[in-house]
Amino acid sequence: MAVLTRLHRLFSSNPPSASLEIAPGRVTGLTLGRGSGRAITGAVTELLPDGALTPTANATNMTDQSAVSKAVGRVLKQLPGTPRQVALVVPDSAAKVSLMTFEQIPARQADLDQLVRWQARKSAPFKVEDAQIAYSPGLATEGGGQELIVSLMRRDIVEEYEAVCASAGGHAGVVDLASFSLVNAVLCGNDVANADWLLVHIAQGYSTIAVVRQGQVILFRNRPAESDGNLSDLVHQTTMYYEDRLHGAGFGRVFLVMSAPDSDADQAVSLRQSLETRLSIGVEAIIPGVEVANGQDPGAVRPDLMAAPLGLLLRERLAAETGA
Numbered sequence: 001m002a003v004l005t006r007l008h009r010l011f012s013s014n015p016p017s018a019s020l021e022i023a024p025g026r027v028t029g030l031t032l033g034r035g036s037g038r039a040i041t042g043a044v045t046e047l048l049p050d051g052a053l054t055p056t057a058n059a060t061n062m063t064d065q066s067a068v069s070k071a072v073g074r075v076l077k078q079l080p081g082t083p084r085q086v087a088l089v090v091p092d093s094a095a096k097v098s099l100m101t102f103e104q105i106p107a108r109q110a111d112l113d114q115l116v117r118w119q120a121r122k123s124a125p126f127k128v129e130d131a132q133i134a135y136s137p138g139l140a141t142e143g144g145g146q147e148l149i150v151s152l153m154r155r156d157i158v159e160e161y162e163a164v165c166a167s168a169g170g171h172a173g174v175v176d177l178a179s180f181s182l183v184n185a186v187l188c189g190n191d192v193a194n195a196d197w198l199l200v201h202i203a204q205g206y207s208t209i210a211v212v213r214q215g216q217v218i219l220f221r222n223r224p225a226e227s228d229g230n231l232s233d234l235v236h237q238t239t240m241y242y243e244d245r246l247h248g249a250g251f252g253r254v255f256l257v258m259s260a261p262d263s264d265a266d267q268a269v270s271l272r273q274s275l276e277t278r279l280s281i282g283v284e285a286i287i288p289g290v291e292v293a294n295g296q297d298p299g300a301v302r303p304d305l306m307a308a309p310l311g312l313l314l315r316e317r318l319a320a321e322t323g324a
Helices: 065-078 109-120 155-167 178-189 231-245 265-279 303-322
Strands: 018-023 026-032 039-047 085-090 096-102 131-140 146-154 171-177 197-203 206-213 216-224 253-258
Touching (some): 018 178, 026 065, 039 065, 039 303, 085 155, 109 131, 109 146, 131 216, 146 155, 171 303, 178 216, 206 231, 231 265, 253 303
Antiparallel strands (some): 206 216
8 A cells, every 4th residue: 555645744653543624615524443443433524614715835725714723623522532633634736746757766865855855946836945845755667767756835834724723722743635645545445456546536626636556646637626628628638648658558447536515416426427438437436444433424424525534544544553
């Protein structure tokens, strides 16, 4: 199972049992039982006022910080044990994600850090000196090279998300992107080790498409919702690039997540049918292998809203178990 990029992590002897996703239009919280099991013990979503959160990579995200903080507080109070230490999922559009290829990886960590920062200057929409940068290994390339999955997020924007948690009584010890967490949810709950697969994530205000091979992201595209062209066309273009440039032999699985709070079943069915027509393969929802405990109503929160915070929690649990 892959260990994907995290934007920020503080050392903790125990993995968090709770996670929050702060997303356009909503805050979703989820808790897992302790131990090696995957039982969901709580799941809550609170809506945000229109425009309270506007995720972007190069400007203030918290248009109404008070409203977001109050929603976070309501979620935490409704979760079992009112958790204080949480893993935090933030929107993809709050960061810049790049895949960088290096012919040789320096032996010293400090030299690699400097090399990544130098390369990031070419595409970053803000000063690299002001950014929180994280990266993880991707696929090895021919000739001994290495691809890295690199995330850049303005440090003051990271602090905005951490601050609304802190003001609500929570501490964000881990921060990661929504679609990275969705990828981890797939890896934790599905047998996809031997197949290339596609993730299509439709959020409020943006969409992300990711292609994964051997547990590693090999393509990641994020676009605002108002971009030209419909999603089916974008998926088709991505598929052509995958086949022509990434030597893709076809997707073994395709997963669709619609995480906007106002998405309905009819929209999901329509989009799924459109994608299936384009790709000539069935399109699945993400259903990680988890149980529901303590009388928690599995229908209280839509599965698509739980998938990212659940994926991050499962990833952190795995990291604690394996020392990754």
